[in-house]
Amino acid sequence: MKTTTKLSPALFIGDEREGVISFGSGQPDLPPPPEAYRVLPDYRAFKYGLIQGMERLRQALALQYPDSTADSFVVTNGASEALDLVLRTVARKDGPGSKKVLMTRPYYYSYPHMAEFSGMKPVFTDTVEGLIDIDDFETKVADCRAVIINSPSNPTGRVESIATLKRIEEITMDLGTYVLSDEVYKDLIYERENYLIQGPHVVTINSFSKTYAMCGFRVGYLWSLDEELVADVIAMKTHCSMNTNILGQEMALAAIGAPESFIDDQLEIWRQRRDLAYHGLADLGFDLWKPEGAFYVLPKVERPRDFVLDLYERHKVITYLGEWFGAPNRVRLSYALDVDKIEEGLDRIGRYMRER
Amino acid sequence: MKTTTKLSPALFIGDEREGVISFGSGQPDLPPPPEAYRVLPDYRAFKYGLIQGMERLRQALALQYPDSTADSFVVTNGASEALDLVLRTVARKDGPGSKKVLMTRPYYYSYPHMAEFSGMKPVFTDTVEGLIDIDDFETKVADCRAVIINSPSNPTGRVESIATLKRIEEITMDLGTYVLSDEVYKDLIYERENYLIQGPHVVTINSFSKTYAMCGFRVGYLWSLDEELVADVIAMKTHCSMNTNILGQEMALAAIGAPESFIDDQLEIWRQRRDLAYHGLADLGFDLWKPEGAFYVLPKVERPRDFVLDLYERHKVITYLGEWFGAPNRVRLSYALDVDKIEEGLDRIGRYMRER
Numbered sequence: 001m002k003t004t005t006k007l008s009p010a011l012f013i014g015d016e017r018e019g020v021i022s023f024g025s026g027q028p029d030l031p032p033p034p035e036a037y038r039v040l041p042d043y044r045a046f047k048y049g050l051i052q053g054m055e056r057l058r059q060a061l062a063l064q065y066p067d068s069t070a071d072s073f074v075v076t077n078g079a080s081e082a083l084d085l086v087l088r089t090v091a092r093k094d095g096p097g098s099k100k101v102l103m104t105r106p107y108y109y110s111y112p113h114m115a116e117f118s119g120m121k122p123v124f125t126d127t128v129e130g131l132i133d134i135d136d137f138e139t140k141v142a143d144c145r146a147v148i149i150n151s152p153s154n155p156t157g158r159v160e161s162i163a164t165l166k167r168i169e170e171i172t173m174d175l176g177t178y179v180l181s182d183e184v185y186k187d188l189i190y191e192r193e194n195y196l197i198q199g200p201h202v203v204t205i206n207s208f209s210k211t212y213a214m215c216g217f218r219v220g221y222l223w224s225l226d227e228e229l230v231a232d233v234i235a236m237k238t239h240c241s242m243n244t245n246i247l248g249q250e251m252a253l254a255a256i257g258a259p260e261s262f263i264d265d266q267l268e269i270w271r272q273r274r275d276l277a278y279h280g281l282a283d284l285g286f287d288l289w290k291p292e293g294a295f296y297v298l299p300k301v302e303r304p305r306d307f308v309l310d311l312y313e314r315h316k317v318i319t320y321l322g323e324w325f326g327a328p329n330r331v332r333l334s335y336a337l338d339v340d341k342i343e344e345g346l347d348r349i350g351r352y353m354r355e356r
Numbered sequence: 357m358k359t360t361t362k363l364s365p366a367l368f369i370g371d372e373r374e375g376v377i378s379f380g381s382g383q384p385d386l387p388p389p390p391e392a393y394r395v396l397p398d399y400r401a402f403k404y405g406l407i408q409g410m411e412r413l414r415q416a417l418a419l420q421y422p423d424s425t426a427d428s429f430v431v432t433n434g435a436s437e438a439l440d441l442v443l444r445t446v447a448r449k450d451g452p453g454s455k456k457v458l459m460t461r462p463y464y465y466s467y468p469h470m471a472e473f474s475g476m477k478p479v480f481t482d483t484v485e486g487l488i489d490i491d492d493f494e495t496k497v498a499d500c501r502a503v504i505i506n507s508p509s510n511p512t513g514r515v516e517s518i519a520t521l522k523r524i525e526e527i528t529m530d531l532g533t534y535v536l537s538d539e540v541y542k543d544l545i546y547e548r549e550n551y552l553i554q555g556p557h558v559v560t561i562n563s564f565s566k567t568y569a570m571c572g573f574r575v576g577y578l579w580s581l582d583e584e585l586v587a588d589v590i591a592m593k594t595h596c597s598m599n600t601n602i603l604g605q606e607m608a609l610a611a612i613g614a615p616e617s618f619i620d621d622q623l624e625i626w627r628q629r630r631d632l633a634y635h636g637l638a639d640l641g642f643d644l645w646k647p648e649g650a651f652y653v654l655p656k657v658e659r660p661r662d663f664v665l666d667l668y669e670r671h672k673v674i675t676y677l678g679e680w681f682g683a684p685n686r687v688r689l690s691y692a693l694d695v696d697k698i699e700e701g702l703d704r705i706g707r708y709m710r711e712r
Contacts, residue, residue: 216602
């Protein structure tokens, strides 16, 4: 039986064979702005940096967030470490609620693991058409210490309405819940500007990985006006990983200095790909949401394990099981590849669906 | 009262005033081998790397460790993240022993915090003249899940005898205890070659920070023949921080390619400084151990809080309280600065001791 093959992202990693079309990995394929590399030739520093992050980088970030100073930020090993440190820090606090973390389902596949590694229990609010059901959210959040919001969402590609985000602000402020707002796709929204969730216990998590295509350099950060939480996170990072790579931070600062047109131009490329992937799959008869942000589609499919494995083995097309993201009757496709490849991939999927 | 001033390493960080002599921070002051920087000008990669670490770097490391392949290593954000990941992984296992981590006292100041952050309790074996008392060790290790060995030691500068290290191998192998052997100073031993602790549940932790003066780049690694533990660590790193900075790893690989004379030459510089610092302090009447490795001395002093604060405020000399390392009647001096500064610092300490 095909479906007993062990399917996991690890099966696909590093498959760079000629002819493979990968809708798998969630990372930009186009390079960072050239500014990021210009700091390299003359770079000669080598000593420890500040645990909280390079002062000039945090000052540059402070210009992008309201009521902020450099003290409101901690620079981390990607958004992942920011999430991990905040969850571990929050798990050690007395309250509010019990040691539970509320998250939407479908979810980014690391969230439940991270909650569990921090000593907290993941709790799920199932989305309706990929969007938060605020009543279910309100009921479940009452006993949770923290909640993770991820809009735009990986894997759904959906963006929550501003009304929903404002209700979340109100509900969590009343309860004192810690809000981890993972906004790493905030610059990849096709419909409107990003709405920044705010509140006394809000921690915004962001990174240079998606906006500036710097995934491999692992530079992320958190922003919060909760001074006690920021201090606790720095204390933990002091012992557990120390400063974030000093050169990565210098490259990130240089990337911020790229012309604004860089982000706009990228967004146009993503929009073109989004349209191609969305309409292509819709034309093939798939039931899917039109992505409003990020670079993923999450179509429904029957027998998704066969779909993923057959496409891979017979047509050299990589897709990810929705199951890994809490969406068992769907598959995830990242459209982070150029239009020629998206078209070729869609052709192969079409052939496969006809022979199925 | 002077002694009520809040003394912590944070008081000294970033004090780069003209005329300050710092025996504080534990990092090399001389730069990495030039090879490390040669990879920079043409570097253009940007995508995620393997979570376990760059294959070529792990292959190069495998040549340095017995019975190893690239699979025996995980490249981490410095030795700190390696320790953190292993402690967190071990804390989630069923045994052996209870959730306790044995460590020597004096200890590297992060160890007790890291044990606690991982959900385990730090347990201490007090050293005798800075060296492990193997009987006390044997008694206390019986109920511990893991033990941290740090030879050469920060802060004592002492190196355990090979006989002691072999006994530790035997005792822990019988019990099944996880051994975290922090050998980041292994290339800075003045007396003999390093003895590599081995065993089925031994995890050796190392980094490029001390040997190659690459502290700020945060590239460390762990080596272990315990395949299950290595797999568990990779699984955790996948969710909690992903790959280590790809460029830092490329620089680390280039550093390994530096001529062997780099390490030998560094060791001679450290030896000269060691002799100067040790004899200088001994001549001033301090009771201290002669460092056999690393770059720290840990002299006894009366009223250590006054010593640290007075020296700082009146003589602009930074030293660290032994209390931070579990050695309340001592102070720690790092001799990672050039001989002129060591001499000037010793002069000031001499003046202070005479006026005391």
